[in-house]
Amino acid sequence: MYKKFVVSLLLVIGSCVGFAQTNWILPRVAATKFKPVNYSITKYGAVPDGHQLNTRSIQNAIDDCSKKGGGTVLVPSGLWLTGPIVLKSNVNLNLSVGATLLFTKDKTQYPLVKANWEGYDQMRNQSPISAEGATNIAITGKGIIDGNGDGWRMVKKDKLTESQWRKLVASGGVVSKDGRLWMPSEGFAKGQDMKDPGRITPDRDEAHYRSIKDFLRPNLLVLTKCDKILLEGVTFQNSPAWNLHPLMSSNITVRNIQVKNPWYAQNGDGIDLESCRNVLIENSVFDVGDDGLCIKSGRDADGRARAMPTRDVIIRGCTVYASHGGFVVGSEMSGGAKNIYVSNCTFVGSDIGLRFKTTRGRGGIVENIFIKDIYMKDIPGDAVLFDMYYMGNDPVPMEGEKRELPKVQMLPVDETTPQFRNINISNVYCNGAKKAIFIRGLPEMHVKNIKIENSVFQSDIGVDIQEASGITLNNVKVFSKNTKPVIDIINSDNIFINKFDYAKETDLLIRVAGDRTKAVTLQQTNYSNTKVKAKAELGANEKSVQIK
Template sequence: MIINKVIAYKSIVFASIMVVLTISCAKKVASASESDPWKNMELTIKTLPQTKFQDKTYNINDFGAVADGKTLNTLAFEKAIKTCAENGGGKVLVPNGKYLTGAIHLESNVNLHLEDHAEILFSLNPKDYPIVHTSWEGTEVMNYSPLIYAKNKTNVAVTGKGTLNGQADSTNWWIWSGGKGYGWKKGIPSQNDPANREVLVDMAEKNIPVSERIFGEGRYLRPNFIEFFECNTVLVKDITVINSPFWILHPIKTNNIIIDGVTVNSHGPNNDGCDPEYSQNVIIKNCTFNTGDDCIAIKAGRDADGRRVAIPSKNIIVQNCKMIDGHGGVVIGSEISAGVNNVFVENCVMDSPNLDRAIRIKTNSKRGGVIENIFVRNLEVGTVKECVLLVTMFYNVYGSQTGNFIPTVRNINLENITVKNSGKFGVLAEGYPESPIENITLKNVKIEKADSVYSLKNVKNINFINTYINGKKVNK
């Protein structure tokens, strides 16, 4: 009995010591993460689940596909994907050649793989894109299906060195934007007509159910190109994407996605290269973006719809990418109402006279939201038009964008960055008196040429550490 009591006592003591050690280790890990937030990035990378597929191949030609660039192959894609999924998954192979199709809907455990000289041409007939639950500029809607679409799927991929060609130009999808530079003229219907974009936004403000926000034909809201909606464990690798109707890579409410080695070359209106929205644990690496809008734009819903969904985008990692033309290299916003945090950008090259900014954060008092913990390091910036870092709480587009939801923006860190020409400013930041932008740090930043060092309005605690602009050390 005494021996048992001694053993029990020793067990309790040992357990207590282990609890103390566990708590101590946890505190040390937390402390290390706080002192070096990049460890959080490394942990996300290390723990991210990877796609894995059966070693089975389903060639779309065996399901009736014709590689003449003219025959509509929508049914062949559908049959191949369905058969692959029903048999436990694998690779749906698109062989070399040109294949015309309407919307492609993916299934779980399916890898849509393009051979090196395969090209999928997407139909210009809106009727080839059925109405699905999707999103448009940060507002959920029943609208034209994205060209490639997956909803509520797990373990899904689009891979291979072939080309996805949306065939959009100023004679078809792009004209719907209402932009004169994209073929629109007075009298041509567009998304800007009273019954279209603003009606959707108004529906969301009134909390009308998404199932009743039915758009599509006659409403001129262009479809996204590749959209993963409420998916988990996704891979997009090596493909080239050109001529998109609208946003190009759009993971929404999707977790654990890797976008690797993708080339985007599309200069149409709203042709953002990649827009993670309400998404978490996203890695974008080894990609090239040459776009008509933001290269990468991290989103989190627009206005009331974003606050309804209330899922922040977080743990977004951008590595070893090249940004050419675009409104910004890595951008956060403007559809940002649910908030964004823990963004890591490293080892990227940004350079073009048609690239407006390197890092851009844009929000306003209709969007609201909390944007925090943005970490950027090891950038090589050639030429940008306006500035290296732009942070604004007064982003206005499509009319008045003011409301009662004052944003919070804090903790922005740029380190080890070289810039040849930053255009008008090194840093441009503007907040509200009641909600100043807090904690901006530039460390080891060298900007060879800028018209002005900075323009700051309602910014609290900005630090320049070993930072030089126009050959002079910056002090503030």
């Protein structure tokens, strides 16, 4: 079976016209293995009443298990209140059916530690579950891990009903001066007003970090420089910030888990693979407040200095509901990302389906991404997006929110210039999106060699391509409500569109604009459904478009 799967992938790679030659095959992810010895946390004094703090009992069970050569630490059914715990090598933390590991709201139980947040080394509160340098570790079972995130997070007023907002404000905390943001404490509000307040710099002392401690929210699970990891069966929910954050780790298997956060949860990502290698994520469900399945590799100069791309990743059979993006690369991708294979995933209600985001200053190369068999429904934003002007905003503006278009200017290319290239997307079926395809590169660094084929999009707006080169749409159907035009191309070149289908009674099929637009070809397409085939504007030459 494995050999057949490898052959299938190689055929996909071989069909990617214009792609760089690659001999990449599906990675082999080393599996965990544990001794058949059990250590129940009840034998270490843990009590499942939701009141007694069990941190010491649970940690003692983990430590004892690891020291004696490993095995399984059992969490029986019950409500187990605890502070932060640390996984150790050769330990499988197993949660029985009916078991909830509930992390305390008492922030004094979470010491400040050196950590990593959004690609930078920063001070943070210790994560509820963490490990560093551990080998052969797992969290398995049918129970729940709850981070009690509502005690940590800020909330935007626009994301709640009026009654929910009034109830939240009445509970305490601090409301921002503009009345649009609720924060859990004065310390949080102080940190919110600073730029990178948790960043570790010589001019900041311990007193500084203590004064904004509440702002330095932890991720629910952080596994740093670990090898051979298994997450299986468990529900991870209600995280203070990101849910699952493997960092500079390898041989990771994530299978049959659920990850849940309220849709309004700020920075409530599902899983963020950062500078990781040899990963399998399969048959899992994400319903979160930010990006669902996310690929990262560090931020700006820090990420480039680390120089550890996230690579050799398989994602298959996953479902993403509420999120800012179903499958996402970036925006912290300064170490690069490559050799990633995504298949048979469903996105329902994700703001954006396939989301590639970056900005000037990041640097990094994202390449050799293979995506197929993606099913989408009710996407408020773009079904497929490549954007090199990421602004750090929610992808779908709130009602009344005003945003300005970025200033377009040509800058020199250097190590801070990001790149998206050599990406193949096929068999995407989208029933409902604001825009079908949006590709926006930089004038000095186009999005390059993107192939989308055998796909059907039903959307309000069709295809928008700006500052891109080597884009292929083959056997793509876009049934958009806006037909003025269906395809809009600005300052792009070598655009090949073959066997394109669109809605009947279309006003304009394709518009080209900008004096740098050239070599646009549209062929083997039925033109009887459009009033005008092509139009050239804003400096574009009519000869830049060939209709065959």
